[in-house]
Amino acid sequence: MPSIMRINRLLLIMSIVLAALVLPACQHRQHDPGVVHLRAWTMWGGDEAEAFQVVVDEFNRTHPHIQVHNLAAVEDTKIIRAIVANDPPEIFTLRDPGYLGSLAGNGALLCLDEFFKQSGLKESDYAPGSLSQCRYNGKLYAMIYLMDCFALLWNKDAFREVGLDPERPPKTLSELLEYARKLTKRDANGRIVRIGMMPPDPLIIISAFGGQFIDPKTGMPTADHPRNIEALEWYQKLIEVQGGAEEVNAFQAGFGQEMGINNPFLVGKVAMMINGQWNPYWFQRYGPKVRYGAAPIPYPDQYPEQKNPTWLGGNIFCIPVNCKHPKEAWEFLRWTQTVEAQVLFASTMHGVPNILAARKERSLREGEPWKRAFAVFMDVANSPNARHFPPTPITGLYQYEIYSAVDFVRYGTKTPAQALRDVQKRVYREMLFWRR
């Protein structure tokens, strides 16, 4: 059959061509002996990826024997799939730090305690709430490279308009309710055109009340802790004084993207909000004419010991347990903890340094106008009442449960106590299931 012969020859030629195309691609990385190449999969994309690339370039320049190659905009689930497939990158970030507990609990992460001990890093170098974000069951499984921190931001012109002192933000949470009521503006049809206080992340309010997510002794969930219930009762009031869930939801649904000129705070739709340290820079970039102030989050009147509460997040870096070059991967993480690397990244990414010495750095506090407000965030982050969600194996589910509980509370379908008891029932069961 000559035609089949011809096809066979054709196939042969095609496979040779294909091989010629594919094989060089497999060898694109030159194997210079003595240089270790590390893959870093990170969450940042766009401008932020460029900011991180600057850090990587600086590391590569100063560490010629290690070359880090950054892959930008990686989803957590892709990393998890790579771990399952036994081919994870040497270093990766967690977009959702809530994954730390489940990854560590499943033995997927390299324990960094030994490295940390030998590195000369000291616990006392670290800001409160930084290393605790990296620990699970008392063991260190990650390094934090800059943190997020939340404070109250208010629009001074809106304050002036309703007769409030623009230089005096609310100090307590009941004062905040009063201000929110005053600052909420409606049109002739009674629809909100400016909300006094943007409903904050309920986790922040719970922690401001001194609430609790996990019993530190047993490690079991405490979703229906009395303080948590009080926090949601306050949250419910906040929605009420501003017109109820439907009004507030409808108004919030009309908000433009936060990153850009349609930021609801910048266009005057929001008079006060609790938001992160990246805002001062955004405000300068997207709405430099807006007059605003930054201050610590108000505290509950009945608990003065909760003064200066704040909520923390962080950029979490991990090394997988089956990493081929753990020493070199650690060398990169260790380098991110130097004051120099912290300041370098903080100045472009606008995160709060997690190394205390870097927080004092003058270049982060002085100069362009936004840095004054940024400095407020850095000081707020030092507060002993700074909290974050404790690493648990069920964090994703736990947080979703709390958010849906708040949803029910907003609409008045459930009371705060009822909603949180339902959460407790489910997350408790889930934790037992996890421990089995």
Next chain:
Amino acid sequence: MRERQRNLQGWLFVSPWLVGFFLFTLYPILASLYYSFCDYRVLSPPRWVGLANYVALLTDRDYFLPSLWNTLFMLIELPLALIIGLTMALLLNHKIPGIGIFRTIYYLPSIMPVVAVAVLWLWVLNPQYGLLNAVLTPLLAPFGLQPPGWLADPKWSKPAFIMMDLWAVGGSVVIYLASLQNVPAHLYEAAEIDGAGAWHKTLNVTLPMISPVIFYNLIMGVIWTFQYFTQTFIMTQGGPQNSTLFYALYLFYNAFRDFRMGRACAMAWILFILTLIATLIVFRTSARWVYYEGERG
């Protein structure tokens, strides 16, 4: 000898598909069946737990059963899509100047990427600034009514999704249109001679003749509804008050948020069985209303 060689070559030529099928389709399907009986947290090896996943799901009144109910609610869309799609196809079947342009216009929404459509509709459905409420507000105002909050309102979120999907009904319109044009003209002539008007012609000639296509669209619609995911994943993530937590979204949450892959696999198999039952019901009833040419009936 030669026969064997040819056979071998045949197998070699289909082998890319065979390898793909066994490795990437059949194996995962069977593995998921096994995992559905395991406590499998993805990162650690699976552990056999028997029917525990199925029991946990079928007794879960907080998420699983509501997500199933939400999905079943979306079946309302099927008759609506049928009526609207068929009506549009009948209208677009007229030979008038510029009909090609109209057909294109109505078909266009169905070929837009789902993600882009979802983001677009987020704006259309926006309670305050959306196109829809901008039209509804002056219409409802004389009655002292306000338009709904759509995706911000648990009572209206599902109808909002249905409305959005009906906008993209053009895909089935094209299929109806093709089958309408296949209805033999002599049947219409015969009906006309018998004195049938436009209504009777539609009812007694058109509908029976295109019933296999209606049947096809119905089956596809059932399967599609059970797998409803992208829109809610992008637009509401299940909220408000879990009113748009559809089956496939909850399955995804189990697998990739909570690492309960075993339970997610069990959900996939329950979904398979439900889809199978729904399809079988449609098939069973089809004998009564689907007409195949050349079949004695």
